[in-house]
Amino acid sequence: MVIKISALGSIKGETGVPFLSAVGPRYVGPRCVVKQATVKRCVAALLLVSVASIFYYTHYIISSPLASLIQRDTRPEPAIRCSMMRGATRLPSAPDHRSEARLRTDSKVLVFVETLYSMLGKNIAELLVSNRIKYKLEVAGKSLPVLTNLDKGRYGVLIFENLNKYLQMDKWNRELLDKYCREYSVGIVGFAPSGEESLVGAQLKGFPLFVHTNLRLKDAQLNAASPILRLTRSGETAWGPLPGGDWTIFQANHSTYETLAWAYRDSLDYPANKSPLATVIQDHGRYDGIQRVFFGGGLRFWLHNLLLLDSLSYLSHGQLSLSLNRMILVDVDDIFVGEKGTRLRKNDVMALLATQQRIQALVPGFKFNLGFSGKYFHHGTTEENLGDDMLLENVDKFTWFSHMWNHQQPHLYENVTHLQLDMVLNKQFAKDHGIPTGSGYSVSPHHSGVYPVHEGLYEAWKKVWNIKVTSTEEYPHLRPARLRRGFIHRNIMVLPRQTCGLFTHTIFIDRYPGGRDKLDKSIQGGELFQTIVHNPINIFMTHMSNYGNDRLALYTFESVIKFIQCWTNLRLSSAPPLQLAEKYFQLYPEEADPVWGNPCDDPRHQKIWSRNKTCGQLPGFLVIGPQKTGTTALYTFLSIHPAISSNLPSPDTFEEIQFFNGKNYYKGLDWYMSFFPASKNDSSPNLFEKSATYFDGELVPRRAHALLPKAKLITILLSPARRAYSWYQHTRVHGDLVANNYSFHSVITASDTAPKPLRDLRNRCLNPGKYAQHLERWLSYYPPQQLHIIDGEQLRQNPVETLHELQRFLKITPAFNYSSHLRYDPKKGFFCQVTNEDRTKCLGKSKGRQYPPMEDKSYKLLQRYYLSHNTALVKLLKRLGLRTIPQWLKEDLTDTVMT
Numbered sequence: 001m002v003i004k005i006s007a008l009g010s011i012k013g014e015t016g017v018p019f020l021s022a023v024g025p026r027y028v029g030p031r032c033v034v035k036q037a038t039v040k041r042c043v044a045a046l047l048l049v050s051v052a053s054i055f056y057y058t059h060y061i062i063s064s065p066l067a068s069l070i071q072r073d074t075r076p077e078p079a080i081r082c083s084m085m086r087g088a089t090r091l092p093s094a095p096d097h098r099s100e101a102r103l104r105t106d107s108k109v110l111v112f113v114e115t116l117y118s119m120l121g122k123n124i125a126e127l128l129v130s131n132r133i134k135y136k137l138e139v140a141g142k143s144l145p146v147l148t149n150l151d152k153g154r155y156g157v158l159i160f161e162n163l164n165k166y167l168q169m170d171k172w173n174r175e176l177l178d179k180y181c182r183e184y185s186v187g188i189v190g191f192a193p194s195g196e197e198s199l200v201g202a203q204l205k206g207f208p209l210f211v212h213t214n215l216r217l218k219d220a221q222l223n224a225a226s227p228i229l230r231l232t233r234s235g236e237t238a239w240g241p242l243p244g245g246d247w248t249i250f251q252a253n254h255s256t257y258e259t260l261a262w263a264y265r266d267s268l269d270y271p272a273n274k275s276p277l278a279t280v281i282q283d284h285g286r287y288d289g290i291q292r293v294f295f296g297g298g299l300r301f302w303l304h305n306l307l308l309l310d311s312l313s314y315l316s317h318g319q320l321s322l323s324l325n326r327m328i329l330v331d332v333d334d335i336f337v338g339e340k341g342t343r344l345r346k347n348d349v350m351a352l353l354a355t356q357q358r359i360q361a362l363v364p365g366f367k368f369n370l371g372f373s374g375k376y377f378h379h380g381t382t383e384e385n386l387g388d389d390m391l392l393e394n395v396d397k398f399t400w401f402s403h404m405w406n407h408q409q410p411h412l413y414e415n416v417t418h419l420q421l422d423m424v425l426n427k428q429f430a431k432d433h434g435i436p437t438g439s440g441y442s443v444s445p446h447h448s449g450v451y452p453v454h455e456g457l458y459e460a461w462k463k464v465w466n467i468k469v470t471s472t473e474e475y476p477h478l479r480p481a482r483l484r485r486g487f488i489h490r491n492i493m494v495l496p497r498q499t500c501g502l503f504t505h506t507i508f509i510d511r512y513p514g515g516r517d518k519l520d521k522s523i524q525g526g527e528l529f530q531t532i533v534h535n536p537i538n539i540f541m542t543h544m545s546n547y548g549n550d551r552l553a554l555y556t557f558e559s560v561i562k563f564i565q566c567w568t569n570l571r572l573s574s575a576p577p578l579q580l581a582e583k584y585f586q587l588y589p590e591e592a593d594p595v596w597g598n599p600c601d602d603p604r605h606q607k608i609w610s611r612n613k614t615c616g617q618l619p620g621f622l623v624i625g626p627q628k629t630g631t632t633a634l635y636t637f638l639s640i641h642p643a644i645s646s647n648l649p650s651p652d653t654f655e656e657i658q659f660f661n662g663k664n665y666y667k668g669l670d671w672y673m674s675f676f677p678a679s680k681n682d683s684s685p686n687l688f689e690k691s692a693t694y695f696d697g698e699l700v701p702r703r704a705h706a707l708l709p710k711a712k713l714i715t716i717l718l719s720p721a722r723r724a725y726s727w728y729q730h731t732r733v734h735g736d737l738v739a740n741n742y743s744f745h746s747v748i749t750a751s752d753t754a755p756k757p758l759r760d761l762r763n764r765c766l767n768p769g770k771y772a773q774h775l776e777r778w779l780s781y782y783p784p785q786q787l788h789i790i791d792g793e794q795l796r797q798n799p800v801e802t803l804h805e806l807q808r809f810l811k812i813t814p815a816f817n818y819s820s821h822l823r824y825d826p827k828k829g830f831f832c833q834v835t836n837e838d839r840t841k842c843l844g845k846s847k848g849r850q851y852p853p854m855e856d857k858s859y860k861l862l863q864r865y866y867l868s869h870n871t872a873l874v875k876l877l878k879r880l881g882l883r884t885i886p887q888w889l890k891e892d893l894t895d896t897v898m899t
């Protein structure tokens with residue numbers, strides 16, 4: 001039965017019988033006629049019915065199952081204004097910008113900005129980040145940064161946010177910069193700022209080039225002959241006004257210039273002015289030996305983003321050329337989950353198949369990837385259930401992935417067996433309905449359990465589904481989208497998902513947030529289009545509801561793919577998730593290693609984190625070492641404190657967890673937190689852990705900061721020479737064969753041609769003592785106020801004072817009086833803990849060992865070895881405001897000077 005909406009807003013079937021009467025407000029019209037009431041009363045009653053019907057329609061019908069029965073004529077059709085779609089051909093391949101010159105510079109861009117906060121500078125930086133192009137920001141007008149490194153240029157292209165800053169540079173710097181550009185064949189990009197309107201062209205200082213500013217323009221086009229165009233495809237017109245009324249155009253008076261893009265005057269005053277005006281112009285370098293590209297507008301115009309990427313590629317001689325391959329996967333999540341009225345009917349499934357076929361012609365290998373929660377199969381209206389059936393009839397036309405059986409969030413399962421049982425139900429559903437189960441891909445409802453990691457999910461996925469790939473928008477955070485990254489955990493590859501602007505509730509085009517214009521802008525050069533331009537691998541998440549009703553997802557993806565084809569030379573393709581993941585980590589191998597952030601720093605993450613976990617289970621301060629400086633004594637003395645608690649011991653490494661360095665990091669956050677007693681509070685400033693190997697671990701400061709940015713850090717320093725000797729003795733006692741075969745002196749003097757095990761031992765022995773170098777690394781992540789340095793000699797000789805100072809740094813009140821809890825034990829030769837029975841309880845025999853003193857020649861040699869490091873340490877300590885330089889440091893340095 002076709003349902004029509006009557007002029008008054010009530011709904012009638014084909015028979016003309018009011019459809020609403022059974023369920024809507026009482027229909028009183030006919031009674032009015034029967035009773036022969038006055039015309040006035042009749043009109044009033046009819047009016048009332050009409051109003052009630054309109055109200056009912058707008059408030060109930062649209063969101064009811066009936067909505068799906070109503071023919072909507074608002075459904076958008078993909079229509080891109082593109083000559084190529086009308087038969088114009090695509091160039092077979094884009095030019096290769098690579099030349100030998102690219103080898104003379106690093107693949108990095110130097111961006112001169114007006115200020116660190118200026119808008120265009122920010123846009124440029126964002127574009128570079130989105131494309132993972134390395135860059136350095138420099139405020140123009142200050143002295144130039146170092147441009148070369150040995151015989152290589154540090155930057156492949158220079159960008160001036162404001163061209164005038166380049167033109168008005170002081171003579172000395174300008175000459176230096178131009179010389180660098182000529183010597184290393186480095187090109188310059190400059191953005192002309194908007195200024196006063198100048199109808200008579202103003203000459204660009206020093207160049208045979210003139211500008212007009214503050215113009216309104218329309219209908220942009222590209223020069224098909226330009227050698228710069230690589231990513232960008234020419235031959236089309238971006239119809240309509242260009243954004244902003246402050247465009248600059250260029251007029252050249254020399255053969256060195258070639259127009260890259262032009263547009264037309266958009267002004268009622270100039271109706272007949274049809275001459276193209278150059279908006280982006282290339283300087284081939286025939287005038288002064290430097291290649292440049294000048295932009296007459298900022299990055300507000302979408303096409304300029306592409307032209308800037310192409311300019312970087314061209315001017316860097318291919319060093320900054322991006323791959324032209326783009327892979328696209330569209331996940332259709334919850335294919336059987338949805339309210340009645342939002343689900344797919346047969347027609348929708350047919351449209352899905354038809355669109356898929358059309359997209360396949362443009363994107364080889366493309367198949368919609370359907371995610372299912374079996375429990376909700378056949379939960380729609382009769383027509384929608386037929387839609388479900390039709391999906392299954394075409395099961396092999398799509399790829400499939402498993403969701404949770406009941407769409408439950410995995411982080412809510414504390415018991416992994418229950419989680420597995422739910423997954424088994426979904427798997428059984430798949431088998432019963434002929435849905436393939438071997439894709440190795442799954443997506444978790446609301447990203448739950450993927451990141452922040454819920455170990456149970458990874459375990460259950462592996463066991464039940466043999467999952468190898470998943471995707472999320474949450475790592476490291478939802479926003480900004482350009483910073484989303486991938487990682488690998490427990491051999492499951494987690495890919496970043498991209499944003500497409502469609503959500504579960506975007507069902508009708510007229511209700512699209514911001515209106516249809518906004519969606520079309522996103523498709524036609526805006527966010528969605530740029531996302532595909534910037535990301536070699538795109539996984540978009542959509543929902544079943546986006547494919548019913550107005551079928552917005554079909555419209556969106558077909559349109560954006562056509563727009564990409566129209567305006568770029570990108571080669572689109574698709575592949576199953578496992579292949580995408582392998583490709584992703586081939587492209588970005590450095591991302592494989594995760595960096596665990598703190599779920600409490602992000603309210604979204606907290607929402608999808610198990611309620612059994614709290615940030616109170618993370619330490620407030622870390623004792624970071626280095627080894628053999630007295631860290632165990634400090635750990636033990638801190639543990640006496642009634643207000644301070646440490647981690648639980650590890651079965652392998654005793655009091656140390658050693659999480660941030662080495663393999664334990666890959667065990668994940670749940671593993672780390674299992675060492676800390678659960679606390680109801682959200683922060684435990686007096687909870688700590690000490691792992692002496694943290695100090696010199698290359699990756700440790702970055703990892704520690706990502707998880708514990710507010711943590712305080714405590715380090716103990718003593719003579720690096722004596723520390724190295726203590727470490728050597730410790731290693732011998734632990735049965736290290738090399739240490740037992742070689743004397744200390746042989747170890748520290750081992751040359752680079754010595755056997756590898758000996759070299760390794762030498763490095764492990766000596767490297768931690770390069771204190772300044774390691775501390776600088778920590779300080780590149782943590783502010784100095786969070787770092788407390790303990791003099792190891794003071795800890796040994798006067799631990800009471802050391803601990804009182806430490807309590808002040810940690811702001812622990814009331815302070816605990818250590819003087820009655822620590823006492824010097826002459827037999828041990830160290831301070832020890834005082835027991836309740838007034839005896840001393842000292843550290844075990846492995847701390848404060850007896851061994852012969854270090855040979856003088858070794859000490860002298862180490863003093864020389866550490867001279868530069870110790871000198872740097874003095875400087876660093878002074879910079880940090882330390883009033884007294886430790887005695888051992890003075891001695892290490894003085895003795896060296898005397899020898």
Ligand SMILES: Nc1ncnc2c1ncn2[C@@H]1O[C@H](COP(=O)(O)OS(=O)(=O)O)[C@@H](OP(=O)(O)O)[C@H]1O
Pocket residue numbers: 626627628629630631632633692726727729730795796830831832843846847848849
């Ligand atoms: N109170 C007290 N008791 C015992 N030992 C003390 C104490 N204070 C400092 N020290 C010094 O600590 C050195 C061991 O350092 P660590 O605990 O950091 O070693 S480890 O890295 O954890 O193995 C240890 O080194 P060795 O003397 O070489 O054994 C001691 O010199």
